[in-house]
Amino acid sequence: MSRLSKRFADLASNGKKALIPYVTAGDPDPTITVSLMHAMVEAGSDIIEIGVPFSDPMADGPVIQQACERALIHNVSLSDVLDMVTTFRETNQETPVVLMGYLNPVEVMGYQIFAQRAAAAGVDGVLTVDLPPEEAEDLIVAFEANKIDPIFLVSPESTVDRFKQITKYSRGFLYYVSLKGVTGVKSIDAEAVGHKLSELRDYTGLPICVGFGINNAQTAATISKIANGVVVGSAVVKRIAENQNDQAKIIEEVKSFLAGLRQAIDAN
Amino acid sequence: MTTNVIDRQANLPNMPDEKGHFGIYGGRFIAETLMAPIEELTKAYEVFKSDPAFIAELDKDLADYVGRPSPVYLASHWSEHLGGANIYLKREDLNHTGAHKVNNTIGQALLAKRMGKTRIIAETGAGQHGVASATVAARLGMECVVYMGEVDVQRQAANVYRMKLLGAKVVPVTSGSKTLKDALNEAMRDWVTNVDNTFYIIGTVAGPHPYPEMVRDFQTVIGREAREQMLAKTGRLPDALVACVGGGSNAIGLFHPFLNDKDVEIYGVEGGGDGLETGRHAAPLCKGKPGVLHGNRTYLMEDENGQIIETHSISAGLDYPGVGPEHAWLKDIGRANYVAVTDTEALDAFHALTKIEGIIPALESSHALAYAAKLAVKMGKGKNILVNLSGRGDKDIHTVAALEGITV
Numbered sequence: 001m002s003r004l005s006k007r008f009a010d011l012a013s014n015g016k017k018a019l020i021p022y023v024t025a026g027d028p029d030p031t032i033t034v035s036l037m038h039a040m041v042e043a044g045s046d047i048i049e050i051g052v053p054f055s056d057p058m059a060d061g062p063v064i065q066q067a068c069e070r071a072l073i074h075n076v077s078l079s080d081v082l083d084m085v086t087t088f089r090e091t092n093q094e095t096p097v098v099l100m101g102y103l104n105p106v107e108v109m110g111y112q113i114f115a116q117r118a119a120a121a122g123v124d125g126v127l128t129v130d131l132p133p134e135e136a137e138d139l140i141v142a143f144e145a146n147k148i149d150p151i152f153l154v155s156p157e158s159t160v161d162r163f164k165q166i167t168k169y170s171r172g173f174l175y176y177v178s179l180k181g182v183t184g185v186k187s188i189d190a191e192a193v194g195h196k197l198s199e200l201r202d203y204t205g206l207p208i209c210v211g212f213g214i215n216n217a218q219t220a221a222t223i224s225k226i227a228n229g230v231v232v233g234s235a236v237v238k239r240i241a242e243n244q245n246d247q248a249k250i251i252e253e254v255k256s257f258l259a260g261l262r263q264a265i266d267a268n
Numbered sequence: 269m270t271t272n273v274i275d276r277q278a279n280l281p282n283m284p285d286e287k288g289h290f291g292i293y294g295g296r297f298i299a300e301t302l303m304a305p306i307e308e309l310t311k312a313y314e315v316f317k318s319d320p321a322f323i324a325e326l327d328k329d330l331a332d333y334v335g336r337p338s339p340v341y342l343a344s345h346w347s348e349h350l351g352g353a354n355i356y357l358k359r360e361d362l363n364h365t366g367a368h369k370v371n372n373t374i375g376q377a378l379l380a381k382r383m384g385k386t387r388i389i390a391e392t393g394a395g396q397h398g399v400a401s402a403t404v405a406a407r408l409g410m411e412c413v414v415y416m417g418e419v420d421v422q423r424q425a426a427n428v429y430r431m432k433l434l435g436a437k438v439v440p441v442t443s444g445s446k447t448l449k450d451a452l453n454e455a456m457r458d459w460v461t462n463v464d465n466t467f468y469i470i471g472t473v474a475g476p477h478p479y480p481e482m483v484r485d486f487q488t489v490i491g492r493e494a495r496e497q498m499l500a501k502t503g504r505l506p507d508a509l510v511a512c513v514g515g516g517s518n519a520i521g522l523f524h525p526f527l528n529d530k531d532v533e534i535y536g537v538e539g540g541g542d543g544l545e546t547g548r549h550a551a552p553l554c555k556g557k558p559g560v561l562h563g564n565r566t567y568l569m570e571d572e573n574g575q576i577i578e579t580h581s582i583s584a585g586l587d588y589p590g591v592g593p594e595h596a597w598l599k600d601i602g603r604a605n606y607v608a609v610t611d612t613e614a615l616d617a618f619h620a621l622t623k624i625e626g627i628i629p630a631l632e633s634s635h636a637l638a639y640a641a642k643l644a645v646k647m648g649k650g651k652n653i654l655v656n657l658s659g660r661g662d663k664d665i666h667t668v669a670a671l672e673g674i675t676v
């Protein structure tokens with residue numbers, strides 16, 4: 001069983017839901033990322049999502065775009081991100097790590113090499129935002145050979161045809177985008193999300209996590225009632241941006257924010 | 269005659285395939301959030317591209333509003349001055365709004381109207397596509413928002429004002445390198461957020477499928493007309509075609525109807541900036557590598573980690589790190605040649621055409637002219653070269669004047 005599947009199975013047997021924070025690797029600089037990952041685990045996170053910086057993050061709102069820009073000042077590369085995961089794994093073998101990023105850096109490294117190196121580093125799943133399943137076959141083959149779970153997005157506008165195609169290739173969990181638009185916008189309509197999730201469950205037994213627009217404890221609690229987990233990205237990154245010159249403060253703020261979410265989710 | 273025509277056929281396959289691939293290039297590399305609007309657009313385009321009423325309306329607008337067909341002009345004075353082949357110019361500079369861009373914006377705006385969209389968004393670099401989009405939006409009574417890199421807003425102030433006069437809102441983009449590629453990112457972000465009422469008019473043959481195919485189809489009017497005009501004027505096809513390549517829309521518009529005429533040599537000219545050897549240029553086909561950006565696989569200017577790098581060209585319309593996927597394919601199969609000329613060479617051609625023929629060309633088009641001048645000398649007398657004069661240079665006089673220390 002993959003680390004992701006095991007984590008979701010354990011959560012389910014305890015009646016718990018997954019808290020999945022996202023940070024961009026190397027934001028605001030590369031020296032903080034591994035400590036931040038450990039801190040997020042201490043604050044009660046179940047899975048860590050790490051963004052691979054890209055110069056043209058087309059699906060992201062301004063908060064994550066700027067995180068990419070801060071990381072790219074330090075030339076943080078895909079290879080550097082894999083090294084960070086390797087370091088994280090020296091002291092944490094349980095918490096699943098998912099990489100989220102865009103295809104071009106993976107194309108440059110090469111699918112095979114990337115899949116092998118990611119597996120060796122201890123990466124569990126990869127979400128390549130601009131790679132829909134119909135273009136993903138070669139990368140999926142490389143992932144399968146290296147026991148990496150390919151994770152795909154489902155959107156409110158995805159049709160049943162697309163549900164089928166996406167669920168066929170997905171492993172680990174499905175990532176449901178809760179609203180139209182880019183990361184970090186507005187607030188979300190829990191009822192509409194619930195409706196779509198129950199539709200989706202007719203096509204998959206995979207856990208479904210919801211992201212884009214979850215920015216406070218109350219929304220996290222509401223959504224985690226209907227989903228298997230919540231992904232919180234821009235709201236975490238915003239706290240990094242606000243304290244970018246003070247590493248200790250970043251860790252403190254992110255930890256207390258996530259601890260609050262944890263509490264709200266568990267109180268359900 | 270008939271066998272002769274068949275002999276000359278290169279018999280290239282019809283591209284793209286149904287998933288939008290040109291060989292290994294093109295495709296649809298987009299987030300799931302964009303998939304629904306892209307599928308809606310694909311379906312609508314499939315329906316309307318063979319709808320006689322749609323085509324009739326488009327043709328009427330191209331004739332009465334744009335002023336098509338644009339003439340083909342033999343630049344006899346310049347050709348004589350160069351002492352080589354005859355250089356013919358396809359006069360897209362004479363179109364309404366001053367460039368080929370309007371051929372595409374008219375087509376996409378009519379499609380938007382038929383799809384029931386009320387809001388148009390566009391990205392722009394030089395501002396020509398922004399102006400062409402604002403123009404058609406004004407005419408159709410649609411709201412128009414144009415995304416433009418902050419750097420370009422500054423260097424193309426006249427076009428910014430033109431768009432505002434036309435009623436468009438110009439949004440300066442401050443992310444990334446603050447140029448065309450970032451404007452495109454921002455327009456995509458707007459589109460996913462406002463899909464219900466919004467149509468995104470991409471200005472070149474880039475983006476996810478069906479854009480490279482659709483924009484090409486709207487621009488091939490250039491090559492279809494030019495092919496007939498050259499046959500009528502000279503009794504034969506030209507020996508060579510030359511067009512500048514930013515994203516590649518004016519080039520593919522000229523080239524496409526000639527692709528199966530295998531005796532016609534094809535040259536696409538990229539922005540060579542300070543020179544290919546300096547690394548400061550905008551020539552992904554000459555110097556880049558295949559990768560994925562803005563929804564398609566194509567040649568890109570990138571660093572060793574796969575980050576997209578900034579381009580350099582005197583011409584804002586060529587300052588783009590990618591290129592339409594069909595050009596990537598034509599390069600790989602060897603049907604078209606891609607070359608670059610420097611800023612300085614383009615400027616020389618700009619002045620030459622202005623002084624010798626009384627035509628002020630756009631700096632983008634000046635790249636094609638500069639290469640055509642070299643080619644004319646190489647090919648020699650008796651040969652015919654057809655150049656796409658993609659736009660007029662009024663928008664560039666500030667840039668050129670500034671280089672000479674003059675403020676206008």
Ligand SMILES: Cc1ncc(COP(=O)(O)O)c(C=O)c1O
Nearest residue numbers: 396514515516517518585632659
């Ligand atoms: C006059 C002119 N020619 C060429 C271009 C380059 O675009 P493309 O390569 O799509 O024709 C532009 C873009 O702004 C332009 O304004």
